[in-house]
Amino acid sequence: MKKIITLGGSTSKNSINKQLADYTGTLMDNVELIKIDLNDFGMPMYSIDLENENGFSDATKKLNAVFKTADGFVVSLAEHNGAYASAFKNVYDWLSRMEAKVWRDKPMLLLSSSPGGRGGQTVLEIALEKFPRMGANIIGSMSLASFYDNFKEGELVNEDLKVALEEKVKLFEKEI
Numbered sequence: 001m002k003k004i005i006t007l008g009g010s011t012s013k014n015s016i017n018k019q020l021a022d023y024t025g026t027l028m029d030n031v032e033l034i035k036i037d038l039n040d041f042g043m044p045m046y047s048i049d050l051e052n053e054n055g056f057s058d059a060t061k062k063l064n065a066v067f068k069t070a071d072g073f074v075v076s077l078a079e080h081n082g083a084y085a086s087a088f089k090n091v092y093d094w095l096s097r098m099e100a101k102v103w104r105d106k107p108m109l110l111l112s113s114s115p116g117g118r119g120g121q122t123v124l125e126i127a128l129e130k131f132p133r134m135g136a137n138i139i140g141s142m143s144l145a146s147f148y149d150n151f152k153e154g155e156l157v158n159e160d161l162k163v164a165l166e167e168k169v170k171l172f173e174k175e176i
Contacts (some may be wrong), residue, residue: 007075009076009084017113071176077120119142
């Protein structure tokens, strides 16, 4: 059975991006979902000095080991001030020091969402450009605007958006 990591790029306890990533994972058949919560991997703010003095934290090593087991990734990014949330960026920085190809050339479904009308499009555009350099094989991407209007009680309620996401999931499943 294929192992798929779902990850929301935020440490919010009620992260809409974690909800979206986890929901997307449930649309797949015959996969084992590994739901990553960044809160479970507390890491100090990345610094080359910390790395040189202390090496890698146990949390960094543990998350890197989990990433090694993945056959694919569903990542949904929160947008803070037009870029990655600081907690996600910090984890990403630490992981990239252990393994330059953080995403291991595995298939990725890349998502973003926000309560607003752009749905995190700016951070999605940044990731679409940067992630392939770090080993992401991006199969599809989607921005979900107006999260609270379109996602209720744990699922997408906008039929057009649901169909669009399901189509991307089908393409992703063919690649894992």
